[in-house]
Amino acid sequence: MLGAVASPRSTDPAELIEQARGGDRAALARLISIIERGGPPARAVSRVTHPRSGHAYTIGITGAPGAGKSTLTNALVTVLRAGGDHVGVLAIDPSSPFTGGAILGDRVRMGDHALDDGVFIRSMATRGHLGGLALATPEAMRVLDAAGLPWIIIETVGVGQVEVEITGSADTTVVVVNPGWGDAVQANKAGLMEIADVFVINKADRPGAEDTRHDLEQMLELGFGGADPSQWRPPVIATVASTGEGAAELWQAIGRHRAHLIERDLLVSRRTARLTDELQHIVAAKLLERARALAAGARFDRLRDDVLARRLDPWSAAELLLGDLHGGDS
Amino acid sequence: MLGAVASPRSTDPAELIEQARGGDRAALARLISIIERGGPPARAVSRVTHPRSGHAYTIGITGAPGAGKSTLTNALVTVLRAGGDHVGVLAIDPSSPFTGGAILGDRVRMGDHALDDGVFIRSMATRGHLGGLALATPEAMRVLDAAGLPWIIIETVGVGQVEVEITGSADTTVVVVNPGWGDAVQANKAGLMEIADVFVINKADRPGAEDTRHDLEQMLELGFGGADPSQWRPPVIATVASTGEGAAELWQAIGRHRAHLIERDLLVSRRTARLTDELQHIVAAKLLERARALAAGARFDRLRDDVLARRLDPWSAAELLLGDLHGGDS
Numbered sequence: 001m002l003g004a005v006a007s008p009r010s011t012d013p014a015e016l017i018e019q020a021r022g023g024d025r026a027a028l029a030r031l032i033s034i035i036e037r038g039g040p041p042a043r044a045v046s047r048v049t050h051p052r053s054g055h056a057y058t059i060g061i062t063g064a065p066g067a068g069k070s071t072l073t074n075a076l077v078t079v080l081r082a083g084g085d086h087v088g089v090l091a092i093d094p095s096s097p098f099t100g101g102a103i104l105g106d107r108v109r110m111g112d113h114a115l116d117d118g119v120f121i122r123s124m125a126t127r128g129h130l131g132g133l134a135l136a137t138p139e140a141m142r143v144l145d146a147a148g149l150p151w152i153i154i155e156t157v158g159v160g161q162v163e164v165e166i167t168g169s170a171d172t173t174v175v176v177v178n179p180g181w182g183d184a185v186q187a188n189k190a191g192l193m194e195i196a197d198v199f200v201i202n203k204a205d206r207p208g209a210e211d212t213r214h215d216l217e218q219m220l221e222l223g224f225g226g227a228d229p230s231q232w233r234p235p236v237i238a239t240v241a242s243t244g245e246g247a248a249e250l251w252q253a254i255g256r257h258r259a260h261l262i263e264r265d266l267l268v269s270r271r272t273a274r275l276t277d278e279l280q281h282i283v284a285a286k287l288l289e290r291a292r293a294l295a296a297g298a299r300f301d302r303l304r305d306d307v308l309a310r311r312l313d314p315w316s317a318a319e320l321l322l323g324d325l326h327g328g329d330s
Numbered sequence: 331m332l333g334a335v336a337s338p339r340s341t342d343p344a345e346l347i348e349q350a351r352g353g354d355r356a357a358l359a360r361l362i363s364i365i366e367r368g369g370p371p372a373r374a375v376s377r378v379t380h381p382r383s384g385h386a387y388t389i390g391i392t393g394a395p396g397a398g399k400s401t402l403t404n405a406l407v408t409v410l411r412a413g414g415d416h417v418g419v420l421a422i423d424p425s426s427p428f429t430g431g432a433i434l435g436d437r438v439r440m441g442d443h444a445l446d447d448g449v450f451i452r453s454m455a456t457r458g459h460l461g462g463l464a465l466a467t468p469e470a471m472r473v474l475d476a477a478g479l480p481w482i483i484i485e486t487v488g489v490g491q492v493e494v495e496i497t498g499s500a501d502t503t504v505v506v507v508n509p510g511w512g513d514a515v516q517a518n519k520a521g522l523m524e525i526a527d528v529f530v531i532n533k534a535d536r537p538g539a540e541d542t543r544h545d546l547e548q549m550l551e552l553g554f555g556g557a558d559p560s561q562w563r564p565p566v567i568a569t570v571a572s573t574g575e576g577a578a579e580l581w582q583a584i585g586r587h588r589a590h591l592i593e594r595d596l597l598v599s600r601r602t603a604r605l606t607d608e609l610q611h612i613v614a615a616k617l618l619e620r621a622r623a624l625a626a627g628a629r630f631d632r633l634r635d636d637v638l639a640r641r642l643d644p645w646s647a648a649e650l651l652l653g654d655l656h657g658g659d660s
Contacts, residue, residue, distance in 0.1 A: 003624055046644065048644070053640075064394070065394070101349045171414055271638075272634075275634060275637060276625075278644055279630070279633070279637065281649075283648045283651055283652065286648055286652055287620060287621050287652075288618075289619035291617050292610070295610045297607075303601075304606055304609055307605060307609065310384065313380040314380065315373045315377070315475055317612075318616055322613065322617075
């Protein structure tokens with residue numbers, strides 16, 4: 001009680017971030033846990049990490065379940081670590097809306113680097129509320145950034161709308177596909193073609209790899225065939241992540257994309273766009289909190305019963321609830 | 331200008347719904363288009379359809395891209411039509427956040443029923459704004475319901491969070507998997523195990539079908555092994571949708587699930603929960619509109635620049651913007 005004594009199990013964000021900068025992985029893990037749980041403690045972390053961040057380069061790895069993203073991340077970390085740099089990996093597990101948490105827990109698949117102090121690996125999930133991961137991911141990235149990690153890899157599961165938003169928060173986005181992976185139309189439908197800076201055909205030793213490359217190149221030709229040649233055109237890299245084959249080429253392609261962004265002053269504009277998105281999300285999330293409060297009371301239940309009995313339509317009921325907000329919001 | 335003369339291209343919702351009830355498919359299509367576009371005209375449709383709905387039984391068909399959902403829907407419609415009932419099919423295409431629309435357009439795949447007046451088939455997409463499909467889908471279902479269709483099938487692409495929410499709006503949810511479809515852990519991660527009322531192994535003539543059945547049954551045993559035997563345990567049906575094999579068994583399984591819900595008075599509680607969700611979504615969407623307005627002004631840009639320059643953290647910036655809302659919201 002006499003002054004701020006550093007406790008071994010501190011929850012003070014400023015203290016934890018200093019410990020993390022000094023290489024304390026447990027402090028780093030604790031900060032990410034605070035972010036995951038959300039609420040005022042997470043906001044306090046944000047206030048500490050935000051001014052210390054903006055130095056790390058972030059790489060998103062995304063694709064359909066089973067595409068081999070974790071194995072590829074593993075191989076990429078091996079290449080990166082050969083150069084001596086430290087790296088942080090965030091594996092994003094969108095919560096099941098029903099169980100509300102990650103199933104896999106610790107990343108046994110990343111076992112190659114489990115004993116390497118230069119690699120920090122963490123799975124992340126949130127309690128399934130709307131916008132949860134979209135808000136928590138940039139916060140967690142800032143924690144790793146503020147802790148002094150120069151490279152951050154974000155691995156996202158899935159191809160849904162939320163996942164695409166999360167992926168949009170990386171400087172370079174790698175989209176992983178497999179031989180025989182649907183047709184090009186499916187690729188476009190999922191919105192992945194539009195977000196890819198680099199395409200990877202993983203498991204390229206399997207039959208159909210050349211067809212998949214052909215499909216991707218054809219789609220890229222449609223998109224970039226007549227474009228300004230100085231524009232970035234996503235390269236297509238073949239890998240066999242389980243053996244590490246192609247990982248060095250992928251790392252080079254990421255490097256070329258990074259150089260392209262920096263040379264053309266695009267990195268700042270990308271990050272500005274990203275921050276604009278994040279700020280809009282935060283404002284929306286705060287308004288959603290109010291929506292939830294409105295949806296918890298007896299008046300909500302009464303109006304819902306009116307809608308169920310078809311005395312009132314849903315939009316009119318919502319109007320009545322929002323009318324309450326205007327009058328009585330503290 | 332003298333009184334309300336029924337025009338052949340009416341946009342009056344009450345008139346359109348009367349035409350749709352009389353079997354006018356073009357009127358029905360026009361109502362769905364109004365719902366897709368959203369805004370006040372969509373709200374006007376809702377006010378007309380809501381009091382006339384609540385009679386249709388809804389079936390959701392969901393699963394990963396390429397699982398054969400459309401072919402299965404096609405086969406199910408064939409079985410259903412053999413009994414003489416009319417049916418509406420909504421195929422939900424989550425918009426790409428970048429192209430903002432459905433790619434496939436009309437459903438050539440449903441060609442078997444293209445000339446059948448007893449089948450109404452429609453693809454639906456929205457302009458990619460948050461909650462768009464989650465809000466539009468129940469509205470579109472009410473249109474088909476109010477038009478007098480006793481059965482509605484909703485086919486959803488993808489396995490993301492938004493898609494799972496949409497699927498939750500059906501009375502019976504069918505989850506479609508394929509032989510070799512990842513492992514059971516992947517199934518759980520995607521949140522599909524929790525929402526399935528019936529599992530289908532489609533393309534069951536391919537190798538690995540028995541392994542997939544074994545994985546699913548094992549997972550179900552974990553979930554239901556010790557449960558009250560009167561609880562519904564999702565059956566696992568094998569189909570080859572392209573030949574129609576197994577479609578009759580699937581239809582029977584859906585019928586058993588429906589009977590289970592009705593016998594145990596669960597249909598009403600399911601629909602109440604669903605409506606509660608919908609009402610919360612609507613309130614949230616209306617608040618989001620306000621968030622967007624806040625994010626469009628010069629003050630937003632100024633605060634964002636402060637955040638970019640790290641003079642201010644994102645959450646504090648959001649607080650300042652929301653402070654504006656309290657003072658100046660009309």
